[in-house]
C-alpha cells in the first residue's frame with residue numbers, strides 16, 4: 494500500500510511561525526469500508542486564516558489541536574469507492590487538506606465539475622477565495638459604477654479577484670502590493686487602473702497620488718498602516734469591507750490601532766467585517782457569475798504552486814511573507 498503523509502501542529506508559535514511548529518506523520522493508506530471512498534488529494538489550499546487557528550484562542554473556527562492533522566481546503570481524486578454516489582476518477586473538494594490520502598463516508602466531500610475548470614480552480618477563483626472576493630466586494634462594499642475601490646494585498650488570491658470584479662462593475666481600481674513584479678501584473682495584465690509597491694512608497698503618499706478623488710470602497714486585507722492610510726482618504730459614506738488584517742496575524746503582542754478613527758464619524762463610514770462561510774445563500778449567484786467571467790476571459794486566475802507535502806509548511810510561511818502571486822497552493 495502507498496504511504497499517507499500528514500502535517501500536524503507540533504507547537505504553537507509566538508509571533509512568526511517557523512518550520513519547527515510543524516511535524517509530519519506517516520501511516521499506511523487504509524482500505525475503504527462499506528459506504529466509504531478513498532480520496533488522494535491532488536492540491537491543497539494554503540490560507541492566512543490558518544495562522545489564527547495555530548493560537549489557542551476562541552475564534553470563529555476552533556484552534557488546531559497539538560499533534561493532530563491540520564485541516565484546510567483540498568481537491569482530490571477518488572481512487573476507490575464503496576459508495577454509490579462516487580466513482581473512481583471523480584474529483585472532490587473537502588476541508589481535509591494537509592494529508593495525502595483520506596477515507597470519507599461521503600459527508601464533507603463534494604464532487605467538482607472538472608469539465609468547467611481544472612481541479613485546482615476550485616481552491617482559487619471558483620472556491621472560497623473567489624467567493625470571498627465576490628461577497629465582500631459586492632455585498633459589503635456595494636460599489637457603483639465610477640466609484641474608486643482601493644484593495645490591499647491586491648496581488649494575492651482574494652485581492653486579485655476583488656480588483657477584477659471591481660473593473661467588471663465599472664469602478665476605478667487601485668491596489669497595493671509588496672513587489673514591483675506584483676504591481677506590474679496588476680496594472681499590465683489584470684487591468685487595475687493603478688497600483689503601488691507599499692514597500693517602496695508610503696501608503697499615504699501613494700493614495701494621495703493615485704486616489705485624487707478619494708476612496709469609496711476600501712477592501713481591507715491587511716490592517717495596520719494600510720487601514721490608517723485608507724481612513725484618511727475615504728469619501729463621505731464610504732464603505733470598508735473588512736476581510737482580513739494579515740499585518741497583525743504574527744504580532745506577539747497587540748499593536749496600537751489607527752489613531753484616526755474619528756474619520757468614521759466625519760465621513761459617515763460603514764465598516765463591516767465578514768466571514769465568507771456566513772454567506773452561503775450567495776453561492777449560486779457566485780458560481781453563475783464567476784463561471785461566466787472565467788469563460789469570457791474577464792477574470793483571470795493565477796496560482797503559485799509549491800510541490801509536495803514536505804514543502805507545505807514552507808508554502809504557508811512563504812504566504813505570510815508574500816512569496817505568492819495569486820493563490821498559494823501545494824501540489825500533492
Ligand SMILES: NC(=O)c1ccc[n+]([C@@H]2O[C@H](COP(=O)([O-])OP(=O)(O)OC[C@H]3O[C@@H](n4cnc5c(N)ncnc54)[C@H](OP(=O)(O)O)[C@@H]3O)[C@@H](O)[C@H]2O)c1
Nearest residue numbers: 541649650651670671714736737738739740767768769815
Ligand atoms: N473574511 C473571510 O472570510 C476571508 C476569507 C479568505 C481570506 N481572508 C483574508 O483575506 C486576506 C487575503 O487572503 P488570501 O488568502 O487572498 O491571501 P493572499 O493575499 O494570497 O496572501 C497574503 C498576502 O498578504 C500580503 N501581506 C503579508 N503581510 C503583509 C503586511 N504586513 N502588509 C501588507 N501585506 C502583507 C502578502 O503580499 P504582499 O507581497 O503584497 O505583501 C501576501 O502575499 C487575508 O487577510 C485573509 O485572512 C478572509
